[in-house]
Amino acid sequence: MMATLIFLVLLLLGLLLALRPLLGPKEPFPEPPRREELLRELSVLQEEVAALEGEERKLALARMVELERALEGWRPPEPRPFNPLPVALALGVVLLLGVGLWRYSLPRLPGETTVTQRAEARELKALQDKARRTGAVEDLLAWGRRAYEVQAWDQAAEAYLEVLKKDPRNVEAVRRVGILLFMGGRLEEAEMFLQIAQHADPKAAEGWLFLGNLYFQKGENGAAIAAWERYLEVGGEARERVEGLIAMAKAQAQGAKDGLSVYQARCALCHGAQGEGGVGPRLKGNPILKSPEAVREIVLKGRGQMPPVPLGEEELKTLLDYLAGL
Ligand code: HEC
Structure with a gap:
């Protein structure tokens, strides 16, 4: 889409350039802005060329070289009599270029993303x-x-x-x-x-x-x-x-299955959601938590009113980690 716009702009710019001598009164002074236009076009291309691909990129690069050459050899134009031949030639080139670009950049069919x-x-x-x-x-x-x-x-x-x-x-x-x-x-x-x-x-x-x-x-x-x-x-x-x-x-x-979810699933019912105690004693701040081995014993084997809670090694480990931080 972007490339399309750029090329449309380029095409118009080219046409304008070619038709320039035909439009408006000829003024030898001040300098015609041809050089500025070339520079502007060049900077537009320099900005956009990175985003282009394949054939479009080649064309853009070629145009840049052309522009740079034109700028190098640029001299303030001397007023000279109007000669239709170069204009016609330039127009032809621009048209060809335009048609080429049109062909390769504009009418995209649905699902088409690049020239290839x-x-x-x-x-x-x-x-x-x-x-x-x-x-x-x-x-x-x-x-x-x-x-x-x-x-x-x-x-x-x-x-x-x-x-x-x-x-x-x-x-x-x-x-x-x-x-x-x-x-x-x-x-x-x-x-x-x-x-x-x-x-x-x-x-x-x-x-x-x-x-x-x-x-x-x-x-x-x-x-x-x-x-x-x-x-x-x-x-x-x-x-x-x-x-x-x-x-x-x-x-x-x-x-x-981190410790919290194991705790919530297997212990919270009796010991409270935050370990504050319930049917079972308070666990938060309980000194027994300093001894993970003891807790492991109690959990796996049960004690008194507390039934054994069968847990996998992995779950038990994350649970003990969680309890240590209570
Ligand atoms: C069905 C209720 C119940 C569930 C479920 C339960 N407990 Fe208990 N828990 C108790 C009771 C009741 C006691 C008190 C046991 C006793 O000493 O008679 C207890 C005691 C404990 C103790 C010893 C506390 C102390 O200060 O002596 C620890 C530690 C403990 N439970 C941890 C857990 C953990 C961890 C879980 C989850 C894996 C869990 N319990 C699941 C009811 C439960």
């Missing part, structure tokens, strides 16, 4: 036209698949929703719509679609991947891990990445 993706976009457009023309499920699917591949999400959603209208049981469409809903942040609906799809076609790896992502986003680490494990089971390709995700979710699940 033009072919893809054209192909997508053809698939879209065909699907819209025939309205056949397989044409819509072909369009949706391609759009999904080139990450033209809007089009993919449109195509797959259209498939669902014609064939509500099409599993691929259900799954992909679920994925697209998830990408759009609509977790509840996405979950429904993905669950239906994975139930109907448990071999579809991508469905498991996104279902896992979805659960993870909802904070349901256990369900996320299960879904990602299914992904690995059915031979999903992004093995390493998903294994990483599983490890991360596991570590997080572990971390969430």
Whole structure:
């Protein structure tokens, strides 16, 4: 978009330059602002060239060199009789340049982001036209698949929703719509679609991947891990990445079982939410907490009215840490 604007400005500037002699009265003094204009154009280009890519960048760089040369060799112009030939030539060059830039920068097809993706976009457009023309499920699917591949999400959603209208049981469409809903942040609906799809076609790896992502986003680490494990089971390709995700979710699940939550789940009922005491004695400030070994004994074996509380080593450790800080 930015590049488009710049080139439009450049084109206009060029036209203005070329047409300048034709416009308005000729004034030998003060100096015509040609040099300023070149400088201005150069600084605009210098600012913008970093953001450009590929063909556009080349063109911009070439133009900069041209401008620098023009500035080096610049002399205050001597008033001379009007000669239409250079004007016509300049106009031709500017037009050519403009057309070239137009061709490469302006009419972007939907889903197209850079010059190199033009072919893809054209192909997508053809698939879209065909699907819209025939309205056949397989044409819509072909369009949706391609759009999904080139990450033209809007089009993919449109195509797959259209498939669902014609064939509500099409599993691929259900799954992909679920994925697209998830990408759009609509977790509840996405979950429904993905669950239906994975139930109907448990071999579809991508469905498991996104279902896992979805659960993870909802904070349901256990369900996320299960879904990602299914992904690995059915031979999903992004093995390493998903294994990483599983490890991360596991570590997080572990971390969430910190001492406070263990205390709240297993002790607070009798000893109070803040250890202030209840059925059981006050623990806050209780000197027994200085002896973690004793507390461990009491917890695991129970004492008097207090029943044993079976805890895993990991949980017990974080619990003791928490109690030490009470
Ligand atoms: C069902 C109620 C109950 C639960 C659950 C419970 N306790 Fe107790 N706790 C008691 C009672 C009652 C006593 C007093 C036991 C006695 O000495 O007769 C006690 C005693 C203790 C004592 C000894 C206190 C002292 O000063 O002698 C510690 C330490 C303790 N509990 C820690 C815990 C921890 C940690 C948990 C959680 C893992 C826990 N308790 C869970 C009821 C409970």
